[in-house]
Amino acid sequence: MRLEVRHISKRFPPVQALDDVSLEFPAGSVTALLGENGAGKSTLVRIINGEHPPDTGRVLLDGQPLALHSPADARRAGIRVIPQEPEIVPYVSVAENVYIGALSRRFGRVFDRAGLRRRVGEDLARLGFSRILDPDTPGRDLTAAQRQLVEIMRALTTKASTVIAFDEPTSSLSEQEVEALFDLIRRLRADGLAIIYVSHRLGEIFRIADRVAVLRDGSLVGVAPAAETDEARVVRMMVGRDLSAMFVGGSRRPHVAGERVVLSVSGLTTDAVTGVSLEVRAGEVVALAGLVGAGRSELCRALAGDLPIRSGTIAIDGVVTRIRHPWEAIDAGIAYAPEERKAQALLLSRTVRDNIVISVLDRLRRFRFVRGAAEREVAAGYVERLRIRTPSIEHEVRKLSGGNQQKVVLARWLARRPKVLILDEPTRGIDVGAKAEIYQIIADLAQSGIAILVVSSELPEVLGLADRVVVMRGGRVAGSLDRGSATEEAILELALSGGNT
Amino acid sequence: MTLLRRIGAQNLSLLGALVAVLALFGYLNPDYLSWSNVRVIGNTVTMAGLLAVAQTAVIICGGIDISVGSQVGLAAIVGAMTFAKTGDGLANGSAVAAIVVAIAVGAGCGLLNGAIIVYGRVNAIIATLAMLAAYKGIAQLISGGQAVGYLQGDDLFIFIVRGSVIGISTMVWIMLVIALAIHVLLKMTDIGRNIYALGGNATAARLAGININKYLLAVYAMVGVVAAITGIILAARSGSAHPTAGSEGLELKAITAAFLGGCAIAGGRGGIGGTLLAVLLLGALENGLTVEGVNPFWQNVAQGALLVAAVVIQQRRTGDRPVGLPA
Numbered sequence: 001m002r003l004e005v006r007h008i009s010k011r012f013p014p015v016q017a018l019d020d021v022s023l024e025f026p027a028g029s030v031t032a033l034l035g036e037n038g039a040g041k042s043t044l045v046r047i048i049n050g051e052h053p054p055d056t057g058r059v060l061l062d063g064q065p066l067a068l069h070s071p072a073d074a075r076r077a078g079i080r081v082i083p084q085e086p087e088i089v090p091y092v093s094v095a096e097n098v099y100i101g102a103l104s105r106r107f108g109r110v111f112d113r114a115g116l117r118r119r120v121g122e123d124l125a126r127l128g129f130s131r132i133l134d135p136d137t138p139g140r141d142l143t144a145a146q147r148q149l150v151e152i153m154r155a156l157t158t159k160a161s162t163v164i165a166f167d168e169p170t171s172s173l174s175e176q177e178v179e180a181l182f183d184l185i186r187r188l189r190a191d192g193l194a195i196i197y198v199s200h201r202l203g204e205i206f207r208i209a210d211r212v213a214v215l216r217d218g219s220l221v222g223v224a225p226a227a228e229t230d231e232a233r234v235v236r237m238m239v240g241r242d243l244s245a246m247f248v249g250g251s252r253r254p255h256v257a258g259e260r261v262v263l264s265v266s267g268l269t270t271d272a273v274t275g276v277s278l279e280v281r282a283g284e285v286v287a288l289a290g291l292v293g294a295g296r297s298e299l300c301r302a303l304a305g306d307l308p309i310r311s312g313t314i315a316i317d318g319v320v321t322r323i324r325h326p327w328e329a330i331d332a333g334i335a336y337a338p339e340e341r342k343a344q345a346l347l348l349s350r351t352v353r354d355n356i357v358i359s360v361l362d363r364l365r366r367f368r369f370v371r372g373a374a375e376r377e378v379a380a381g382y383v384e385r386l387r388i389r390t391p392s393i394e395h396e397v398r399k400l401s402g403g404n405q406q407k408v409v410l411a412r413w414l415a416r417r418p419k420v421l422i423l424d425e426p427t428r429g430i431d432v433g434a435k436a437e438i439y440q441i442i443a444d445l446a447q448s449g450i451a452i453l454v455v456s457s458e459l460p461e462v463l464g465l466a467d468r469v470v471v472m473r474g475g476r477v478a479g480s481l482d483r484g485s486a487t488e489e490a491i492l493e494l495a496l497s498g499g500n501t
Numbered sequence: 502m503t504l505l506r507r508i509g510a511q512n513l514s515l516l517g518a519l520v521a522v523l524a525l526f527g528y529l530n531p532d533y534l535s536w537s538n539v540r541v542i543g544n545t546v547t548m549a550g551l552l553a554v555a556q557t558a559v560i561i562c563g564g565i566d567i568s569v570g571s572q573v574g575l576a577a578i579v580g581a582m583t584f585a586k587t588g589d590g591l592a593n594g595s596a597v598a599a600i601v602v603a604i605a606v607g608a609g610c611g612l613l614n615g616a617i618i619v620y621g622r623v624n625a626i627i628a629t630l631a632m633l634a635a636y637k638g639i640a641q642l643i644s645g646g647q648a649v650g651y652l653q654g655d656d657l658f659i660f661i662v663r664g665s666v667i668g669i670s671t672m673v674w675i676m677l678v679i680a681l682a683i684h685v686l687l688k689m690t691d692i693g694r695n696i697y698a699l700g701g702n703a704t705a706a707r708l709a710g711i712n713i714n715k716y717l718l719a720v721y722a723m724v725g726v727v728a729a730i731t732g733i734i735l736a737a738r739s740g741s742a743h744p745t746a747g748s749e750g751l752e753l754k755a756i757t758a759a760f761l762g763g764c765a766i767a768g769g770r771g772g773i774g775g776t777l778l779a780v781l782l783l784g785a786l787e788n789g790l791t792v793e794g795v796n797p798f799w800q801n802v803a804q805g806a807l808l809v810a811a812v813v814i815q816q817r818r819t820g821d822r823p824v825g826l827p828a
Contacts, residue, residue, distance in 0.1 A: 306708060327710040336708060344708060347701040349769060358698055358709045361691035368690040412709070 002026050003048070003079065003163045003194050008057035010043055010218075017043040018054070019218040025163065030185060030195040032209035032226070034202075036238055036431035039215040041198050045165050048196070049081040050074040061163075078162040082169060086151035090140035095120035097139050098153045123157050128187070132180060145177035152184065164188060165196035168429075170204060182208050202231045214238055235432060258282040261318070262451035263334075263420045265303070268312035272298035273475040275312070280420065280451040285442065287466035288455045290495045295475035296455045297339055300422045303453075304336035305329035316419060330359070333419035337409045337426060339455070341402070345409045348398040352390050353379040355397050355408050359416045382411035386441060403434025410441060421445060424455045439465060459488045471495050511763035514814070515778040519785060526789030533792055543673045546784035548573075548731050548747075550777065552755035553762075554680045555727035557776045558687065560759050562720050563700040563768025564625040566614060569728045569755060571636035573747025576607040576725075577732030578640045581650030581742035592651035596658055603729045610636055611725020615718035633748065640744035648741040658737035672734050679727060684773035696720065700768025757804060758783055761811045783807070 003025040010018040018040045025031045035041045046052045048059055050068030058065045066077050074081070089097055095116050120135040133149055142150065148169060155161040166185075170178045185208055189195055199205055205212060206226055214221045214237040221237045263280040273295040280286045288296040301307040303314065305326040313320050314332075321332040329336065338344035347355055357364060357375045364374045379393040386407045390400055397408055406426060413421060423442070427435045442465060446452055456462050462469055469481045471494035479494040527534040552569050559566050580603030588594030610632070617628045652658045664671040687693035698706040699713050707713050728747070736742035761779035764771030783804060790800050 304708065325712070326708050327712055330710040338708060343702075344704045347698055347705055347769070350697065350701055354694065354698070358694070358706075358711075361694055365691045368692060370689060370691050370694060 002062055003196075004060045004063075005044070005048065006058050006060060008044070008047060008054045008059075010040075010047060010052060010054050012043075016218050018047070020057070021215070021218075021220045022057075023213055023220060023223065025194045025196055027162070027194045028189055028192045029210045030189055030197055030208055031211045031213055032205045033196060033198045033213050033215065034205065034234060034238060035215035036433055039238070039431075040218040041215055042167065043218075044215070045081055045167055045196065045198060048074065048079060048163075048165060050079075075161070078160060079165070080155035080161040080163065081165040081167060082148060082151045082155065084168050085144075086147050088139040088142060088147050088150060090138065092139060093135060094133055094137050094139070094142070094146075094150060095135040097150050098123070098135075098157060100154070120153075123153060127153065127156065127184075129153070143177070145173050145181065148173075148181065149184075161193070163194045163196070165198070167198045169197075170199065170201065178204065202234060205234075206231065238432065258284075258449070262316065263303075263453070264315040264318070266313050266315075268299070268302065268314065269310045270298060270302045270307050271310070272307070273302065273472075276472075276475075276477050277312075278470050278477065278480070280453055282449045282451055283446050284467045285446050285452045285454060285465050287462040287469045288453065288472060289459070289462050289469050289491050290472035290478070292457065294472040294495065296472050297424055298475075299472070300336060300424050300453065300455055301338075303329065303334060303420075303422060304338075305334075306336070306338075330416065330418075334422065335359075335413035335416055335418035335420065336422045337406075337413060337424065339424040339428070341405055341409060341429075345412075346397050346405060349396060351394045352383065352388065352397055352400070352408055353393040356382055356393075356411045356415060359412045378415055379411075382415060386411050386414075387437065401431075401434070403430040403437070406430055406434070406438060407441070410438070414445070418450065420451045420453065422453045422455075425457065426454065427456070427458070427461060435461075459491060462486075462491065463488065509763070509772075509775070511815070512775050512778055515762065515775060515782060519778060519782045522782060522785045522789060526785070526792065529789075530792050533789060538788070538792070540670065542781075542784050542788045544670055545788065546780050547670075547672045547676045548735055549751055549754040549758060549783070550676045550780040551679060551727055551731045551734075552747075552751060553758035553776050553780050554676075554683050554773050555724040556755045556759045557762065557764055557771055557773055558683055558696065558720050559625075559724055560756075560764040560766070561687065561700045561768060561771050562696055562717060563703060564618065564717065564721070565756065565766075566611075566629045566721065566724050567626065567752060567756070568610070568614060568629040568632040568636055569724060570748030570750075570752030571633050571640065572607055572610045572725055572728035573732040573735060573751065574742075574744045575610060575636045575640040575732075576603040576729035577736040577742035577746060578644045578649050578744050579603060579606045580729070580733055581652060581736055582643070584652060584655070585650045592654050594655075596652075596655045600733055603733050604726055605729075607725035607727075607729025607732070608722050609725065610728070611722040612718060614725070615721030618721070619714045619717050633752075637745060637748055644742070644744045646744060648739075648743045650736070650741050652737050652742075653740040655737075661734060662738045672738075675730065675734070679730070680773050680777055683723075687773065692716075697769055700770075702769070754783065754804070757808050761808055763815070779811075 006022050008018050008021045021044060033041045033044065043052065047054050050070050050073045053069070059068060060066065061077055068074050068077070089100065098120055099116060117135050124130045124133055124135065129149055133146055155164055169181060173181065185195055197209055209226045211223060212226050212229060212234060213223045214234060216238060258281055260282045261279045262282050266277045268276045276299055278286065288299065290296050298307060302309050303323070305323045305328050309323065314323055315321065316332045316334070323329045323332060342348060353375060356379045360378065361370060364371055364378065376393065382388070383390060383393055388404050388407045388411065390404060397405060400408065427438055430438065442452060442454070454465055463486055466486065467483055469486045469491060471478045471481065471491055473495055481490055523534065532538055556566060556569065580599040583602040584594040584596060584599035585591050586594065587598050614629055614632055617623050618625050621628070661671050666674055687696060695706065695711045695716060698709065699711060699716055703713055732742070732747060735746050739746070758779040759771065759776050760766070761782070762771065762775030786803060786807070787800050790803065791797070
């Protein structure tokens with residue numbers, strides 16, 4: 001079995017999403033699909049999945065052209081796309097989730113629970129998931145990795161799939177879960193399936209992929225065996241330029257932290273963090289490092305008034321401030337860009353302008369009327385300053401790329417002129433080019449004297465940005481490393497085993 | 502082009518449907534488009550129109566208020582009782598006192614709805630479904646299930662229901678003024694912008710510093726006030742207040758109009774213009790069917806069909822996938 005796309009073009013006016021792309025996905029091989037956001041990876045996967053018809057070009061399986069009008073057609077042809085967040089029915093078991101839609105065909109109209117359990121048990125044993133997945137677990141209790149496994153089981157049991165595409169599969173997985181997934185992918189490859197693997201994470205691409213295909217601006221830039229290329233070369237292909245200057249941080253960012261302490265937290269305790277004390281000075285970038293679940297996001301949310309504080313004090317510019325609600329944090333000069341951009345920060349169906357000025361409407365109004373000219377000026381000013389790529393300030397935010405959406409969130413808070421800026425995973429899911437721009441923005445803000453607290457799970461980012469790294473573990477501060485002593489090893493050691501500096 | 506965009510595709514199609522309805526019935530019956538019949542249509546849609554514009558604000562917040570009809574009845578009953586008590590026990594009381602008390606009762610009902618939804622963390626549909634029954638029950642209890650008061654002799658009430666200013670009925674004016682006020686509130690003030698934000702993404706709105714509880718309470722209270730005003734007009738029109746006058750289809754017509762006018766059930770989308778057009782469309786259709794002597798039961802069918810058609814068209818246009826199951 002071999003999947004092939006030939007001369008595929010697709011236009012979403014005014015964007016040429018794919019431009020004459022021809023690519024093969026051979027059986028028994030993992031082909032990684034790389035590219036910045038907006039390069040056309042997702043569009044290509046959607047075309048293979050039958051979600052979009054191509055404007056021109058064809059999808060062929062073993063040389064036979066396929067007529068794909070819906071994901072159901074793709075599935076019938078043996079093509080399965082595993083989405084990042086598979087649809088799982090929360091109140092039924094894993095077994096029923098796997099055979100969803102195929103229950104009655106086998107058991108008549110009477111639901112045979114025991115038979116289904118036995119069958120799923122056998123499937124789990126055959127695929128080697130018996131220890132990871134219990135057929136009786138209800139859907140709502142599954143972890144992100146288990147949800148993907150359920151989707152993969154669907155692909156391998158109900159219809160015999162021959163092509164499986166993974167769309168950013170590891171973005172919500174833990175390290176062990178990634179390992180389990182990679183084991184599975186290797187086994188599927190050994191079974192002769194054609195695997196398509198879409199990801200931003202270069203590191204893992206080189207661990208799993210046999211071939212690397214790079215898209216840029218809708219065109220195929222190149223295909224190479226993974227063994228014959230390397231990260232630097234792939235990055236160059238993705239962005240069309242050298243990104244060695246990506247980190248404004250490192251030793252090149254001037255150390256601008258003053259002596260004035262802007263944010264001072266002492267003994268802060270919430271339901272998730274215990275006795276946290278830390279200081280951020282004007283112009284200083286402090287990174288919060290640690291494992292997922294170490295309490296970093298919860299600390300930020302408490303500082304932003306989103307989670308209740310049990311004890312401890314927060315002082316802004318030396319003034320002890322009570323923060324019980326988000327608006328109290330904002331009034332105190334704290335701005336917070338949450339982890340989940342779309343779910344927690346953006347009004348997706350509203351305009352760029354609406355999304356930016358929401359934080360400053362109280363300053364833009366005369367009596368209670370919002371001054372239209374003033375808000376357009378603010379929005380347009382930040383669109384230009386942060387180089388937000390949008391056709392106009394009246395464009396819906398949902399139509400922007402992830403990087404530009406994140407810039408809109410930053411613009412919202414910059415418009416407020418905060419004293420403290422808290423950024424939770426500011427570059428998650430953002431392509432490399434936009435990442436570099438966000439780093440530059442953060443550096444500029446520090447330069448202007450804002451105290452910045454950044455949560456990041458990417459160690460190179462932590463090291464590149466931070467003047468000081470505060471490492472958390474189990475809801476407590478495990479230690480603090482200044483720029484000179486912060487290395488990936490030192491951070492990991494604190495995050496895993498604790499200790500003092 | 503910009504004008505067309507400002508009106509919006511939703512409103513344009515409503516306008517088109519309205520013109521079609523007017524043209525059809527105008528063709529079938531020349532009297533249909535006479536000024537007197539247009540005034541009849543205007544007067545009939547006033548009550549549903551008032552409730553619909555208030556409903557629009559709640560739905561934009563991401564909520565809904567099914568209990569408006571019962572609030573209409575309760576506020577009207579208490580208002581009429583105040584009128585009777587301040588007079589000779591039946592009539593000739595203080596219309597102003599009646600109106601003030603009715604509005605206070607409406608605001609109280611709305612605040613209670615809001616409090617149950619905000620502090621009790623109850624889903625808006627369930628909370629207001631419960632209060633639909635409760636308010637109706639209270640109104641029936643205090644009135645003994647009877648019509649209350651004799652409002653026909655009072656000059657103020659007569660002016661509200663029969664008077665007119667520059668050719669348009671006073672009550673239509675009341676509706677238009679309230680609709681305009683809510684429109685300005687929604688579109689031009691920071692309050693309105695925060696209401697849209699709250700309905701679009703409550704978490705984001707909260708983290709952006711909006712006190713969402715305060716907004717929800719205020720919007721539900723506003724609905725109560727508008728319901729009370731509707732109750733007074735309704736009572737003044739029929740001469741006395743009846744406990745279930747507002748809960749016999751009026752609230753459903755208001756909700757229908759809001760959705761027909763382009764509100765999204767999830768919140769964050771919609772506007773007063775669309776709602777008013779939808780109210781007019783429903784009123785024109787109903788009146789036309791009546792004028793043509795169509796069995797009134799068919800009017801309900803027509804109203805339902807119109808709503809389904811409108812939502813189907815809306816879904817098609819936005820391209821939202823109706824269901825996203827894996828199969």
